[in-house]
Amino acid sequence: AQTVTQSQPEMSVQEAETVTLSCTYDTSENNYYLFWYKQPPSRQMILVIRQEAYKQQNATENRFSVNFQKAAKSFSLKISDSQLGDTAMYFCAFILLTSGTYKYIFGTGTRLKVLA
Amino acid sequence: NAGVMQNPRHLVRRRGQEARLRCSPMKGHSHVYWYRQLPEEGLKFMVYLQKENIIDESGMPKERFSAEFPKEGPSILRIQQVVRGDSAAYFCASSPPWAGANVLTFGAGSRLTVL
Secondary structure (H helix, E strand, O other), X not given: OOEEEOOOOEEEEEOOOOEEXXXXXXXXXXXXXXXXXXXXXXXXXXXXXXXXXXXXXXXXXXXEXXXXXXXXXXXXXXXXXXXXXXXXXXXXXXXXXXXXXXXXXXXXXXXXXXXX | OOOOEEEOOEEEEOOOOOEEEEEEOOOOOOEEEEEEEOOOOOEEEXXXXXXXXXXXXXXXXXXXXXXXXXXXXXXXXXEOOOOHHHOEEEEEEEEOOOOOOOOOEEOOOEEEEEO
């Protein structure tokens, strides 16, 4: 069975600084997607970044980038130049890239607070 | 193009009442997924539906919970005889038929509180 672990329940960072959120996962499969979702106080689930496991290059979206280490089954999120609007819960998620699969496996989340 | 619309955003029910949560997928999306988020937890898969078909309901409790996605109208998640443990945020997501579940758009969720 696939699992996703986020070992940091809470983190804080000063505005304009950089922070890294950790995520590890477990699967015996080779093809899958990994995601980071942001859930602000409004509770909307917002896709931050997505990584296909077959791609070696780390995904980047503006201030957000990932460090994908497939062998170590690690998928950390780096937020550069943190902004107050980045304050939110961040969820790491995983889905197999197999025909007929559709169940996302979510971690328990990391609550990030950006301090002014 | 409106996103995934869920209503109500907040619903309060007393124990034993019924709760109905609605989800209108994005335009052009014919696949709907329901997830539940208990307090301080990540989202957990409940059910996957296509128009008029339940594809997988393996994540739904066997009793009191049901879901439908009729040919016309929104998808409905129905919880009968609610108990306090049903208090949670219920999220709906949708995807287009050609993209699979790796392209999901989530709604803002419906928060159910059972008194």
